[in-house]
Amino acid sequence: MAGPWRSTILNLLEKIGLRIKDPNNITKPKEVSRVMGAMKTQTTQPKSFSRGMQTVTLIPGDGIGPEISTAVMKIFEAAKAPIQWEEKNVTAIKGPGGKWIIPPEAKESMDKNKIGLKGPLKTPIAAGHPSMNLLLRKTFDLYANVRPCMSIEGYKTPYTDVDLVTIRENTEGEYSGIEHTIVDGVVQSIKLITEDASRKIAEYAFEYAKNNQRASVTAVHKANIMRMSDGLFLRKCRQVAENYRDIKFTEMYLDTVCLNMVQDPTQFDVLVMPNLYGDILSDLCAGLIGGLGVTPSGNIGANNVAIFESVHGTAPDIAGLDLANPTALLLSAVMMLRHMGMHDYSKKIETACFNTIRDKKVLTGDLGGKSKCSEFTAEICQRVRDMD
Amino acid sequence: MATVKPLPPPAKYGGRHTVTLIPGDGIGPELLNHVRELFRFSCVPVDFEVVNVCSSTEDDINNAITAIRRNGVALKGNIETLHTLPASHKSRNNLLRTSLDLYANVMHCKSLPGVQTRHNNIDIMIIRENTEGEYSSLEHESVTGVVECLKIITRTNSLRIAEYAFKLAREKGRKRVTAVHKANIMKLGDGLFLQCCREVAAGYPDIAFDAMIVDNTTMQLVSKPQQFDVMVMPNLYGNVVSNVCAGLVGGPGLVPGANYGHDYAVFETATRNTGKSIADRNIANPTAMLLASCMMLDHLKLYDYATMIRNAVLTTMNETRVRLNSPRRCSPHTFHN
Numbered sequence: 001m002a003g004p005w006r007s008t009i010l011n012l013l014e015k016i017g018l019r020i021k022d023p024n025n026i027t028k029p030k031e032v033s034r035v036m037g038a039m040k041t042q043t044t045q046p047k048s049f050s051r052g053m054q055t056v057t058l059i060p061g062d063g064i065g066p067e068i069s070t071a072v073m074k075i076f077e078a079a080k081a082p083i084q085w086e087e088k089n090v091t092a093i094k095g096p097g098g099k100w101i102i103p104p105e106a107k108e109s110m111d112k113n114k115i116g117l118k119g120p121l122k123t124p125i126a127a128g129h130p131s132m133n134l135l136l137r138k139t140f141d142l143y144a145n146v147r148p149c150m151s152i153e154g155y156k157t158p159y160t161d162v163d164l165v166t167i168r169e170n171t172e173g174e175y176s177g178i179e180h181t182i183v184d185g186v187v188q189s190i191k192l193i194t195e196d197a198s199r200k201i202a203e204y205a206f207e208y209a210k211n212n213q214r215a216s217v218t219a220v221h222k223a224n225i226m227r228m229s230d231g232l233f234l235r236k237c238r239q240v241a242e243n244y245r246d247i248k249f250t251e252m253y254l255d256t257v258c259l260n261m262v263q264d265p266t267q268f269d270v271l272v273m274p275n276l277y278g279d280i281l282s283d284l285c286a287g288l289i290g291g292l293g294v295t296p297s298g299n300i301g302a303n304n305v306a307i308f309e310s311v312h313g314t315a316p317d318i319a320g321l322d323l324a325n326p327t328a329l330l331l332s333a334v335m336m337l338r339h340m341g342m343h344d345y346s347k348k349i350e351t352a353c354f355n356t357i358r359d360k361k362v363l364t365g366d367l368g369g370k371s372k373c374s375e376f377t378a379e380i381c382q383r384v385r386d387m388d
Numbered sequence: 389m390a391t392v393k394p395l396p397p398p399a400k401y402g403g404r405h406t407v408t409l410i411p412g413d414g415i416g417p418e419l420l421n422h423v424r425e426l427f428r429f430s431c432v433p434v435d436f437e438v439v440n441v442c443s444s445t446e447d448d449i450n451n452a453i454t455a456i457r458r459n460g461v462a463l464k465g466n467i468e469t470l471h472t473l474p475a476s477h478k479s480r481n482n483l484l485r486t487s488l489d490l491y492a493n494v495m496h497c498k499s500l501p502g503v504q505t506r507h508n509n510i511d512i513m514i515i516r517e518n519t520e521g522e523y524s525s526l527e528h529e530s531v532t533g534v535v536e537c538l539k540i541i542t543r544t545n546s547l548r549i550a551e552y553a554f555k556l557a558r559e560k561g562r563k564r565v566t567a568v569h570k571a572n573i574m575k576l577g578d579g580l581f582l583q584c585c586r587e588v589a590a591g592y593p594d595i596a597f598d599a600m601i602v603d604n605t606t607m608q609l610v611s612k613p614q615q616f617d618v619m620v621m622p623n624l625y626g627n628v629v630s631n632v633c634a635g636l637v638g639g640p641g642l643v644p645g646a647n648y649g650h651d652y653a654v655f656e657t658a659t660r661n662t663g664k665s666i667a668d669r670n671i672a673n674p675t676a677m678l679l680a681s682c683m684m685l686d687h688l689k690l691y692d693y694a695t696m697i698r699n700a701v702l703t704t705m706n707e708t709r710v711r712l713n714s715p716r717r718c719s720p721h722t723f724h725n
Contacts, residue, residue, distance in 0.1 A: 131572075157611070158506035174522075174539070179576040185543035189577040191522070195533035222624075223471035224479055228527040229537040231471065255631040259659060262610055262635035276570075279603050280628055287607035 054340055057109045058085040061119025063314025064324035069119050071326035071377040072333050075352075078381035080388075081337065081345040086113065090121070092135055100130065102139055110140060115340060116307040117333055120314045130177075137170055142299035142307060143197065144204045145170045145278065148335070149285040152294055154358030155367055159288040164268040166285055167208065168278020169201040170299060175275045193229040193274065198236035204300065205237075205272035206244040216248035217241070220257050220273035220281065233274055257281065261288070286311070293366050296331035298339070306339055308332040322372045325364040327353065330380075352383035405688050408455040408462035409436040414662035416465015418670070419677040423463065426678065432685065432693045441467050441480055449480045453487050462654040463684055465677075466662045478525055481660065486519050488654070490647035491545060492552045493518040495630050495658040502706030503638040510637055513562065513618045515553040516626025518647055520545050523623045541577040541622065546584035552648075553585075553620035554592045564596040565589065568605050568621035568629060581622055606632055634659045641673025642705075644680035646687075653687050655680040675701060 060069040069087075076083055088106040095101035110116050121132040136142065145168040151160055178190040202219075209217050219237040223230040234251060241249035254277050260267060261281070265288055271281060286295040292312035299307045310328035318324060330353055337346035356362060362379040363369025371379075409424075411417040427434055439455045441448040449467075456462045467480040484490075493516040499508050526538040550567075557565050567585040571578040582599055589597035600608070602625045608615065609632050621629060634643045645658030657676035666672050678701045685694035 159610070175573050177573075179574065181576060185580075187541045187576045187580050189539040189541070189574050191537040191539060193535045193537070221471075222522075222627075224469035225482060225523050225525065226527065226537050227471060227473075227475040227477075227525075228529060229535045231475070232533075232535050234471075255627050255659065256661070258606075258628050258631040259635045259640055262632055263639060276624075279570075280606055280625075283603035284606040284610060284632070287610040291607065291611065 052082045053084050054082060054115070054342075055084045055086055055113045056336070057106070057113050057116040058087045059090050059106070059116060059118040059121075060087060061314065062122040063120060063316045063319040065119030065121075065314060067320070067322065067324050067373055068310065068326035068329045069117075071324075071373060072117070072329050074377055075330060075349060075380050075384060076333070079345055079349050079352075079384045081342065081349070083337075090132060090136065092132060100135060102135055107139060110305060110307075114304050114306065115336060116305075117329070117336055118307055118309040119329060120310060120312055122314045122316075134177075136307065137299070140301040140305045140307065141171065141303075142301040142305070143169065143171050143200055144300040145282070146208065146298045146300065146335075147282045147285065147295060147311075149282075149289050149295065151289050152357055153354065154360060155290045155294060157288060157290050159265055162265045162285070162288050164265065164285060165208070165212075165214070165270045166278060166282040167201065167205045167270060167272045168282055169197055169272075169274050170278075171275075172197050173275030175279075191226070191229060191276075193232050195232060195236060198233045198274075199240060201272060202237040202240035205270060206240055206247060209247050209270045210244060214247070214270045216250060216269045217244075218250045218252050218257070218268060218271050220252055220254050220271055220277050222254050222277075224253065230274070237272065254281075258284065261285070291366075292328065293325050294327045294331070296328060296335050298332065298335050306336070308336040308339075322374055323365055324373045325366050326373060326377060327357070327367075348384055348387050349380075352380045352387065355383055356380050404433040404435055405461070405690075406435050406437055406459050407684065407688075408452065408459045408464075409438045410441055410452050410462060410464035410467070411438065412441065412465030412662070413468040414466065414664045414667045415672040416467075416662070418668065419657075419672060419674050420463065420465055422674045423677055423681045426697065427681070430693060430697060432690065432697075434685075434688070434690075436463075446483075449483055453484060456484075456488060456652055456654065460652055461684060461687060462652070463677075463681060464654055464656045466656065466660045468662045468664070475525075475527060482523055482525065484654070485647060488649055488652045489519060490649040490652060490654055491517065491519050491548055492648045493626060493630075493645060494556070494648065495633070495643060495645045497630075497633040497637045497643055497658075499637050500642065500702070500705055503642065505636060505638050507613050507636050510613045510633070512613065512616045512633055513556070513560070514626065514630050514633060515549065515556065515618065515620045516630060517545060517549040517620075517622050518626075519623075521623030539574075539577060539624075541580050543580060543584060546581045546622075547588060550585040550588035550620060553618060554588055554595060557595050557618045558592065562595070562618045564598070564617040566605075566616060566619045567597070567599045568602050568619055568625050569599060570602050570625070571599075572601060578622065585620065602628070605629060609633065609636065631659055639673070640676065642675050642679075644676050644678075644683055646680070646683050653684075655684040655687075675705060 058069060060066045073085060086109050088109050090102045090106045092100045093103055123131040148165045149162055151162045172192045174191045176190060176192040181187050205217050219234055221230040221234050223234055286292050295311060297309055297311045310332055312328055334346045334350045356379050362371045362375055364371060364373060364376050409420055411420050437455055439452040441452050469479040495514045497510055497512045499510045520540050522539045524538055524540045529535050553565055567582055569578040569582050571582050613636055634640055640659040640661050643658040645656055647654045663672055682694045682698040
């Protein structure tokens with residue numbers, strides 16, 4: 001609607017001799033934080049960008065999920081971020097054909113908004129349906145899991161100066177779920193590696209490295225033992241590396257990475273790997289910076305869908321007691337803002353969060369303090385408002 | 389280090405044992421030379437039968453396996469696997485382990501007082517299933533561009549390794565065994581492993597048993613490694629966990645490893661590094677290999693020699709505070725005792 005008006009005005013101005021440079025470009029500062037890194041690809045803005053308000057599907061989750069989601073919403077409100085939240089529930093239901101699916105309204109919402117923020121989901125044992133996270137992954141083809149791990153000043157761990165990103169293939173590999181009992185007492189699990197998935201994840205990893213000014217990408221593998229499968233993965237990574245000559249590409253065995261990671265994590269930059277190694281290494285790196293309570297995570301899918309989540313558990317023992325730490329979900333939400341290109345807001349909120357943790361005056365129990373979740377949230381909100 | 393079943397007495401002729409020595413690639417040959425020098429200097433009654441394995445044909449590795457069958461005991465360096473070669477060229481180390489059925493890989497990670505690390509008071513024993521799991525080397529490309537790799541878990545081997553772990557824990561006076569798994573995802577495979585561990589645990593009421601998922605385990609290891617006592621796990625997780633623990637106590641140059649089967653035992657460094665980048669520069673740390681040779685001497689029931697050499701190595705590490713990352717020469721260290 002604004003299009004024809006704008007072009008009319010521009011034509012008029014041109015007629016009277018005035019030119020406006022760059023009329024269509026809303027130049028955003030090309031700021032990429034060392035900390036959280038934007039995941040913006042070269043593609044267009046998500047469709048639900050209307051009047052600057054971005055609608056995001058919010059999945060509060062279970063246990064402490066609702067509390068921390070409320071905390072994040074409050075902080076975003078204080079920062080006046082142009083985000084509209086659409087809360088959805090994703091408890092699995094049996095769809096037509098007997099397959100477990102997520103509720104159709106949730107799927108529609110995600111397909112429309114393209115961006116989601118998710119709290120921790122519980123998977124009841126013996127509920128008959130697969131894990132909720134697995135279901136979401138399959139529904140939206142979330143092929144890449146990205147976890148930037150950076151040491152948080154103020155939250156001391158034996159490891160300082162950690163600054164790396166793990167990019168994990170999220171759909172196949174050892175987690176294909178294909179298992180058989182061949183004879184009684186002999187079980188085989190199948191690890192699936194395909195050319196397509198390996199190429200996609202390699203391309204994503206290099207694109208990420210390029211967009212975030214990262215110097216090197218390391219492929220983690222065990223091709224000495226799993227020659228064909230990890231060999232295929234490596235070949236694809238090498239092929240993709242050819243197109244990104246300015247980014248250094250190395251290959252390293254999984255055991256060597258583990259060994260070196262716990263001795264000197266500063267030598268690693270971006271790590272790309274298949275599913276199982278990614279699971280283990282990303283949790284290892286989370287442990288280096290302080291655990292899952294402070295680690296953000298994002299899942300990228302086909303068709304520009306991206307779901308950002310906190311990766312900790314639902315903590316049923318402290319649910320509803322206002323003791324939860326919203327840092328992980330907050331940092332994931334910051335990652336989400338960067339993905340959408342809203343660098344100012346993301347920087348503001350991130351700085352407020354880190355400053356609060358660094359000052360150590362108002363901290364939740366798991367960070368070593370005695371404050372409540374609401375107090376921690378209020379402190380961050382105050383800092384955000386003070387920055388305006 | 390005693391093993392589970394009473395093995396046939398190690399071959400001993402004229403009061404001397406014969407041990408197969410496989411130098412391997414990278415730093416293997418130079419480290420094993422240090423061991424030989426030290427043994428000669430200390431008059432240890434062990435003769436080494438050297439079998440070189442060069443990676444091109446399978447004849448060499450088969451000769452090595454025959455030599456180990458003959459002698460019963462071996463000390464080896466890591467044999468390099470060029471992963472750019474096609475899948476028909478299998479990993480020589482893996483071939484050795486599976487042919488000799490060396491089903492238990494045992495590693496003892498203990499913080500050394502003279503070594504500066506981020507974590508202290510670590511004392512973890514890791515028992516890793518050594519023959520099956522992800523290392524079955526069974527792969528096929530059913531459709532172009534789609535590769536399947538099989539991970540095999542069997543009841544027999546899982547029971548065997550669990551039994552080994554609990555027996556060893558009891559022998560060493562350990563209080564707790566933790567099984568590491570990913571049974572929430574690999575329900576049948578790791579589920580079977582976990583079930584076997586639980587069955588065996590029921591027969592050892594004096595030892596506490598718990599289970600932990602592998603990703604949580606690595607996270608706990610880097611934050612609070614002191615909570616672990618004995619850990620038992622399938623092959624690949626064993627690879628990850630043993631490397632993490634080796635890194636925690638000071639690096640690959642410090643920890644020895646042993647592979648035990650019913651009839652044979654092979655000793656090597658715990659993290660099995662070839663170390664090509666530091667080969668032939670006289671900077672590789674011989675501690676791991678020397679301690680592995682002490683484990684071998686214990687296995688041969690030459691306890692006095694084992695204790696003597698072990699004390700010498702540990703004293704050198706702890707009292708002279710030889711710094712690990714400093715470019716110090718390797719050989720003078722060997723003659724310090």
